[in-house]
Amino acid sequence: MKKKLLILLFSVTILNAKAQNWGGGIDQQDFNWGFSFQYVASELKLIKSPSWQNIFYEQGDIAITDKLASVSSPLSAGFGIGFVMNYKLGKNLDLRSTPTLSFTDRLVDYQYQLPSFNVPSDFTDGRVQKKISATMVELPLGIKLKSERRKDFRAYLLLGAKYSMDLASGKKVDDSDKALIYKVLKNKKNFASYEAAIGFDLYFEYFKMSPELKVSHSFGDILKHENHPFATPIEKAILRNFTFSLFFE
Numbered sequence: 138m139k140k141k142l143l144i145l146l147f148s149v150t151i152l153n154a155k156a157q158n159w160g161g162g163i164d165q166q167d168f169n170w171g172f173s174f175q176y177v178a179s180e181l182k183l184i185k186s187p188s189w190q191n192i193f194y195e196q197g198d199i200a201i202t203d204k205l206a207s208v209s210s211p212l213s214a215g216f217g218i219g220f221v222m223n224y225k226l227g228k229n230l231d232l233r234s235t236p237t238l239s240f241t242d243r244l245v246d247y248q249y250q251l252p253s254f255n256v257p258s259d260f261t262d263g264r265v266q267k268k269i270s271a272t273m274v275e276l277p278l279g280i281k282l283k284s285e286r287r288k289d290f291r292a293y294l295l296l297g298a299k300y301s302m303d304l305a306s307g308k309k310v311d312d313s314d315k316a317l318i319y320k321v322l323k324n325k326k327n328f329a330s331y332e333a334a335i336g337f338d339l340y341f342e343y344f345k346m347s348p349e350l351k352v353s354h355s356f357g358d359i360l361k362h363e364n365h366p367f368a369t370p371i372e373k374a375i376l377r378n379f380t381f382s383l384f385f386e
């Protein structure tokens with residue numbers, strides 16, 4: 138009887154240890170790495186200048202637009218791929234970096250009060266959309282606060298900041314030879330953001346997968362200000378990203 142009881146206790150211990158090691162024993166490692174796939178939705182929080190509705194004049198007296206009725210920024214989809222570097226600071230605390238290469242667009246819609254005069258035919262309905270295409274290298278650093286592990290599940294919160302660099306800035310948007318009405322919006326090449334995320338660690342036999350939802354917000358204005366009809370109505374443009382990620386570690 139005692140022998141059977143010892144065998145049973147030994148079997149339960151082995152099975153429990155095996156369950157805790159799911160994820161390839163990742164919880165027993167001080168440092169681990171992985172990769173990620175991301176879906177990114179971007180928008181600009183626009184702060185308009187006091188004279189944002191004014192007609193834009195070229196050379197002082199030539200009107201090239203009508204008065205503006207609205208300026209807005211709809212959500213635009215993008216994607217990213219990256220790496221994960223995670224260092225364990227304690228049982229429930231990690232230092233985490235997820236360098237990413239992302240491809241996103243930022244959109245700005247302009248609605249004029251009347252069909253524009255003396256301008257190209259694509260303005261005749263009073264509407265125009267400008268797109269800022271960006272290829273971003275993002276270098277985030279954050280603190281990951283983890284709950285206790287419950288079998289093969291763990292929840293976490295993440296707070297941090299990131300530095301972003303636009304590889305496409307100034308390369309594909311050279312409009313120096315274009316008329317004012319054909320000028321494009323541009324963003325600054327480098328800027329920083331703060332971010333917060335919530336996610337879940339799901340443990341499989343040989344790896345861990347973590348779905349995560351993150352919100353990031355640039356610290357300041359990311360718009361490159363120039364003297365043309367589409368930049369002058371905007372005093373500040375704050376970038377907001379909503380990111381859904383899948384991490385594999």
